[in-house]
Amino acid sequence: MAHSSEPSSSLSFTSSSYISNGSVSHNICSSHCPDPGPNLEAISLSKLSSNLEQLLVDSDCDYSDADIIVEETPVGVHRCILASRSKFFRELFKREKGSSEKEGKLKYCMSNLLPYGKVGYEAFLIFLGYMYTGKLKPSPMEVSTCVDNVCAHDACRPAINFAVELMYVSSIFQIPELVSLFQRRLLNFVGKALVEDVIPILLVAFHCQLSQLVAQCVDRVARSDLDYVSIEKEVPLELSEKIKLLQRSFQHDAENDAPLVDPLHQKRITRIHKALDSDDVELVKLLLTESDITLDEANALHYAAAYCDPKVVSEVLGLGLADVNLRNSRGYTVLHIAAMRKEPSLIVSLLTKGACASELTLDGQSAVSICRRLTRPKDYHAKTEQGKETNKDRICIDVLEREMRRNPMAGDVSISSQTIADDLHMKLLYLENRVAFARLFFPTEAKLAMDIAHAETKSSSGNFREVDLNETPIMQNKRLFSRMEALMKTVEMGRRYFPHCSEVLDKFMEDDLPDVFYLEKGSEEEQRLKRTRFMELKDDVQKAFNKDKAKFCRSGISPSSSSSSLKDSLHHKARKV
Incomplete structure (x- = not known):
């Protein structure tokens, strides 16, 4: 797989052997005209390539007349260039199926242009760069490598997926020289990759009708230890039958070693x-x-x-x-x-x-x-x-x-805070608030912890402070204990799997300021003091979070928190808790 350290591909526009009127050959002209220099054609093509590239990279040169929406991002294109380079786009623009906007710019959605597979934003930019300049840029590292530090990135899944996307876009948009290039690249992956990572290569080869690549992938899968259930689930029936027949032939060759299967x-x-x-x-x-x-x-x-x-x-x-x-x-x-x-x-x-x-x-x-x-x-x-x-x-x-x-000998950290009273209702109030703030500060992590603890329904069924006259004290205690157990389980899951988020919440909850979130209560002076203290508390939480974040960065583990700062409107949400 090409990366940023690799040289650009030698693919380029084919040099014309005719002068502009198309009737006199270059060789004939050169015998009667002064020699313009051996590198003039190469220099001219390079200059043309650079000039066309400016249409893509220079915002001041945005003269595009259509947008192609890729992963919700509009990419400006020039229909005349794409139509001249690709039969697919020539036929597409003839039909003009794009929806016209007020400014007259046509829009096409990438997902509507693809009969199968998907093409990401970065892969489309690589393809588009070749269409404009005749040069194939190296694949961006951020989308064509993985985050495993010991991986050589010569056959990891992101590298394969990016090459597969480039094959789809080259095949569907009918650029045969790129199809040939990426088929060779994918063939190189087949022998190196894990067998489960060969499946996306097999699928793109099948859809793009690349018989040589299909044959190589089918042979690799058939010779592997990939179970037939997985094959049936992940590849089309036509391919799975081919793999099954090939596996039977291999088993026939080693019939004595094949285990008996009870139908x-x-x-x-x-x-x-x-x-x-x-x-x-x-x-x-x-x-x-x-x-x-x-x-x-x-x-x-x-x-x-x-x-x-x-x-x-x-x-x-x-x-x-x-x-x-x-x-x-x-x-x-x-x-x-x-x-x-x-x-x-x-x-x-x-x-x-x-x-x-x-x-x-x-x-x-x-x-x-x-x-x-x-x-x-x-x-x-x-x-x-x-x-x-x-x-x-x-x-x-x-x-x-x-x-x-995690230390396997250490038990789960129990909930402890000086603000929690022994009273059941006070414990519930603390847990309710803690989970609510977790959902506000760290929504993804909180939802995951609640899902695992099955706390979503238990922690949202009514207000525990409401009195039901038909509910006996035993029934009420049972209901409250059930809710408390679910909330405690949520907090335990958070402490176990999202410790830095939990530390921020601990800091937030341990400040003994139960009234700080009701900023509009009390006299004007009391309200002013509450707002001042609230801002101090918010700063303390932010500092605690940043300190925790820095600690994880130094240790090589980046925090997965979905937040990096507290919003100014936090107190409006907090009053609802």
């Missing part, structure tokens, strides 16, 4: 998988009682972690019938599969049920290293504004790293 046993496993696909855990329980198949024999947790809704995984875990650290035939634990999917709720659910984050695959990869090899620097280092969702890839890595560093 009835496999059929029962398939039924369990289909029940999981339907989110029907009750049917799974019924199937288990009707046969001698166990969840572990069916690799049910592995299957659910790979293909089902996270809630289904939680329900299967709740059955208590599966080994959370079981390895499948490829040596992967369920946590390894969840790391490949990069779904934070799955990872945290498994960790809370005892999944071991330090377990390694047969090739020495841990769950966190799997996540890192799948994550682009652009996503990992993306800055998230206050109140906006944090990137899921980043949360997965941070949670797994903290679990690896």
Whole structure:
């Protein structure tokens, strides 16, 4: 894969062998005209390339007459240039299917131009640069490498995905010389990549009708240890049948070594998988009682972690019938599969049920290293504004790293604060406020902690201070204790997986200022003092957060917090708590 340190590709506009009128050859002209110099043509083409590039990079040269929307970002293009370079765009602009804006600029949505696959913003800019200049720029490191420090980036998933995007855009927009170049690049990946990372290469080869690349990928998958269930789920039927036939031929060649497969046993496993696909855990329980198949024999947790809704995984875990650290035939634990999917709720659910984050695959990869090899620097280092969702890839890595560093002998930190009274209602008030502020300051992390603790419904069912005359004291205490347990579980999850966020909240909650959030109560002098103290408190929280952030940066672990500052309007929201 090309990176920023590589030289630009030698691909360029084809030099014309005719002079401008097109009727006299260059060789004939040169025999009768003075020699203009051997490098004039190369210099002229280079100058033309640089001038056209200014249309893309210089904001003062924005004479574009159409926009192509890529990942919600408009990219200005010049239809005359694209039409002259690509038959696809020539036919597209003839039809003029773009929606006209008031200023007359046509707009085209990239997703509507692609019959299959996807093309990201950076990949489209690389392609567009070639269309304008005839030169192929190196792939940006932030989208074509992973964040694993020990990876050579010669076959990691981001490198493959970026090359796949470039193949899609080159094939769909009909630039054959680029298709040829990227097919060679993808062929180079097939022998190096993990077999699961060959699947996206196989799909782009299939859709772009690249027979040589399809054949190489099919052979690689058929010779691998990738199970047929995964093949059926991830590739089209036509390809899966080819792979299956090839696998049978390999098995025939080594018939004595092939393990016997019980068709009835496999059929029962398939039924369990289909029940999981339907989110029907009750049917799974019924199937288990009707046969001698166990969840572990069916690799049910592995299957659910790979293909089902996270809630289904939680329900299967709740059955208590599966080994959370079981390895499948490829040596992967369920946590390894969840790391490949990069779904934070799955990872945290498994960790809370005892999944071991330090377990390694047969090739020495841990769950966190799997996540890192799948994550682009652009996503990992993306800055998230206050109140906006944090990137899921980043949360997965941070949670797994903290679990690896967590002292397994230390119990969960209990809630302690001088502001909490022994009274049940005071405890509930503290927990309610703490969770509410967590949702305000760190929305993504708080939601994840609440989902794992199943606290969303329990902590929002009415006001615990309201009195129900039909409710007995025993019923009331049961209800309040149930809510408190859910809220405490949420705080425990936050302390375990998001410690720096919890430290900020501890600082915030431990200031004994219960009235500071009711700024409009009291006399004018009292209100003024409350506002002053509130601003001081806000500054203290900000300083605590920055100190924690700096600590993590020094240790090489960047915080995953979804906030970096407190908004001035915080006190308006806080009064609602």
